Amino acid sequence: MSELQHSVRVDLAERGYDIEIGEGVLEGIVDFVQQRHAVSHVAVITDSNVDGLYADAVADRFSDADIETHVLVIDPGESSKDPEVAHDLWQTMIEEGCDRQTMVLAVGGGVVGDLAGFVAATFARGLTFFQAPTTLLAQVDSSVGGKVGVNLEGAKNMVGAFWQPAGVLIDVATLTTLPDREYRAGLAEVVKYGVIMDEPFFAYLEAQADAINGRDSAVLAEIVRRCCRLKADVVEADEREESGRRAILNYGHTFCHALEAATNYTRLLHGEGVAIGMLCASRLAERLGRIGADVTSRQHALLEKLGLPLTAPADLDPDELVRLMWRDKKVSAGKLNFILPSRLGEVELVADPPVGDVRDSLGLGG
Template identity: 55%
Template sequence: MPAANSGSAASQTVHVPLGDRSYDISIGTGNLVDVGRWVTSLRSVTHAVVISDANVAKHYQQRVEEAIAAEGVRVTSLVVPAGEPSKSVSTAQSLWEAALADRVDRKSVVVALGGGVVGDLAGFIAATMTRGLDFFQIPTSLLAQVDSSVGGKVGINLPSAKNIVGAFWQPKGVLIDTAVLETLPRREYLSGLAEVVKYGVTLDAEFFSYLEANVQPMLDRDPAVLQKIVARSCELKAQVVAEDETETTGLRAILNYGHTYCHALETVAGYGEYLHGEAVSVGMLCASRLGEKLGVFDAESTQRQFKLLSALELPVATPKLDERAILSVMQRDKKVEHGKLRFIVPHRIGKVVLTPDVPSDLAMDAWREGCEA
């Protein structure tokens, strides 16, 4: 696989059409070398705050800093501990104070260099510092490349709820270099594949079939397959975000397939016990079984998901946790409306529906049955 510091290969561009908030996603292999010119081509910049985590920083922080500085930009580097616990009020406060100490002003920009945690956190800092700074996403995990770096959702966690404090704050651009995935630990890489599967189930049956046919190349991180699955995932997400940027129509909620169960699992098990994609894998199967119980989905399609997720070495069994705690967290989910549980439920591969008034006993039955997987 090409090294992340090699000359840039031919890139694909996915456009996110949002009026005056529109931006492009540049997807390539080896294109991280162009980051300085990329940032300054999109905006006049004199000061950039680069936020990363300890794991990513040791591979790419200096390279990104030097490339941006070479364009005559003053760079402030801020590094947070790796992992979900960094998406916290205390970490946000430390970043606000550090940025202020290095003379951030309303013309500064934020560059998020890292996975989903860094993207969410750095984006939240950008949305809130001086009432809003422009920011750029450079996602370095597969999960962030195909999902969290696109669409403008930024935020932090509270101890009792994930992503409950946040904003919609679109980046000025997203630069994706699939070659950086070679330094991603295997567990984190596999975790990202769950979000790729999600796009197939929710929006594109043909893409789901492609994934079923390309399990081994995905496990091997084949460059051509990686670029294809990243680009297609970004295209699908861009289409949804363009139609429902701030989740006012309910369409964007379909991207949260499996996430009601997922967030409950992450919260009750303790942030960091499951990687996000691992919890998504478990959650999608719970939602699939719920679709069966509601009579809108078939067991064969649930089995197809089970087989694909298993082949991609993702967890498929529901852990034995306090069911009352699981239900309590689900009742605080952002999709709850007037106190009623709502779930994203599959109707067929390629189509899911936001379903209101789901009885809690059915929801928990779907959870419970996963313990036997």
């Protein structure tokens, strides 16, 4: 196996699956699927940005293998993670003759994967599901672990399921066509893994920042491999968020989800919200005396070098952001919960910190 070819196993007994990572591997997607599932009908779900770039070619490969294939195209962006869009997909699948033997394949970023997975989990009480993520954020995070769903107004991912894919095929060559802003947004989730689990990986990112900014294929393949392995370790230990271990993946996300809701999911990409949210969470940990300023400053410096936003939009109301946090799924027993660092490479769940400290950690006046 070359330096650009990696394999990660997510060991979940009968729900276990492989993540194959490489450059140009999307050309072999039919073999990848057929080695894991007998398929006669495929519903490819993608968005209008990815359709012409990759999804049409993927669908053609299945058609060339005499497999009936339909392509279902949604609008790009977070607004498509909506129950009405899911309903439209269900209805179209009925019209296209989909049944319990149909396989759903998500080709696209995190929105496509989350929505397609939710549709797969619910149509005909559950269809086999594969992922071919084409954005960095999806490759390192959302395509792995089986969390699928849609948003409600002001409440992200509030309706969903745990529905593991049967396989994930990651082609880092797709990152060459990713717009710069989308690429950098994905890097926020990469940095997150270093903060929550792996200080040596964080140091690797610091050392490779120039190569990362240059989209070096070998470095990206290694980054994707390490992130997938780290997430797989967490998912194997706590697949359905029952022990609390999986909650560490939410570092920065309580702040992030409030920022996204306050801006109507239109002004910030998810990864941009994560970058800002991680710094807010780190400042909160500082205020609570859990870490020194150096932990925050290293995150700040790396995120800055990777071209990510560092501060919340100045026109947002901090009190409104705190109110929005109460809609977050991580509210439990009437308490706000935060994942906060205790050092670089380790985080812990902290329940019910003082609201004033939460508010001040946003870095906004008012």
